[in-house]
Amino acid sequence: MRALTWVLTAFLVGIPPALAQTAQRAPGAAPRTPDVIYVPTPPEVVEEMLKLAGVKKGDVLYDLGSGDGRIAVAAARKYGIRAVGINIDPERIREANENAKKAGVADLVKFRNEDLFTANFREATVVTLYLLPELNVKLRPRLWSELKPGTRVVSHQFDMAEWQPQKQIEVNGRTIYFWTIPARKP
Numbered sequence: 138m139r140a141l142t143w144v145l146t147a148f149l150v151g152i153p154p155a156l157a158q159t160a161q162r163a164p165g166a167a168p169r170t171p172d173v174i175y176v177p178t179p180p181e182v183v184e185e186m187l188k189l190a191g192v193k194k195g196d197v198l199y200d201l202g203s204g205d206g207r208i209a210v211a212a213a214r215k216y217g218i219r220a221v222g223i224n225i226d227p228e229r230i231r232e233a234n235e236n237a238k239k240a241g242v243a244d245l246v247k248f249r250n251e252d253l254f255t256a257n258f259r260e261a262t263v264v265t266l267y268l269l270p271e272l273n274v275k276l277r278p279r280l281w282s283e284l285k286p287g288t289r290v291v292s293h294q295f296d297m298a299e300w301q302p303q304k305q306i307e308v309n310g311r312t313i314y315f316w317t318i319p320a321r322k323p
């Protein structure tokens with residue numbers, strides 16, 4: 138209904154309907170610029186992130202800031218699990234959907250063009266991150282309050298300040314951190 142109203146209004150004020158359709162954003166889609174640029178996680182680091190998170194059948198993985206979708210696609214391909222990628226940049230979402238199709242996991246993987254700071258990720262049992270230290274810290278209260286206790290969180294390269302990781306490994310000069318969401322706020 139909102140889309141129809143938008144198109145009718147656009148027609149009345151003289152905006153071509155095709156442009157009006159483009160300007161219409163899906164609910165939750167974010168209009169702002171990325172908080173961090175796209176830098177892909179190398180494949181061997183992706184593999185170790187999934188291992189460190191202990192990904193297993195039945196998990197639902199969310200990659201917050203999913204880039205070209207490689208972490209979600211790898212999780213679906215290797216472990217047969219459902220995975221969701223959230224990215225603010227529609228170009229990345231297009232790439233990620235292509236990659237899921239090429240890998241034959243389009244039925245297991247979904248990419249959402251949303252801002253990770255407002256997106257709903259409550260159903261996750263595994264969360265993966267490759268952001269920036271201050272973005273991890275900004276996201277931390279939502280991880281604690283919205284994820285189920287026991288949900289695993291892994292971050293490539295950046296820690297969570299005073300929230301100490303339970304595990305930390307090095308892979309080709311990259312650090313991967315691991316936490317589980319506690320029953321009570323740390």
Ligand SMILES: C[S@@+](CC[C@H](N)C(=O)[O-])C[C@H]1O[C@@H](n2cnc3c(N)ncnc32)[C@H](O)[C@@H]1O
Binds near residue numbers: 224252
């Ligand atoms: C460093 S890349 C990591 C990509 C992928 N997770 C990986 O490890 O290969 C960070 C990604 O976060 C996205 N991003 C930045 N700010 C965002 C935000 N507020 N909401 C959703 N995605 C965001 C960028 O577009 C970029 O694709």
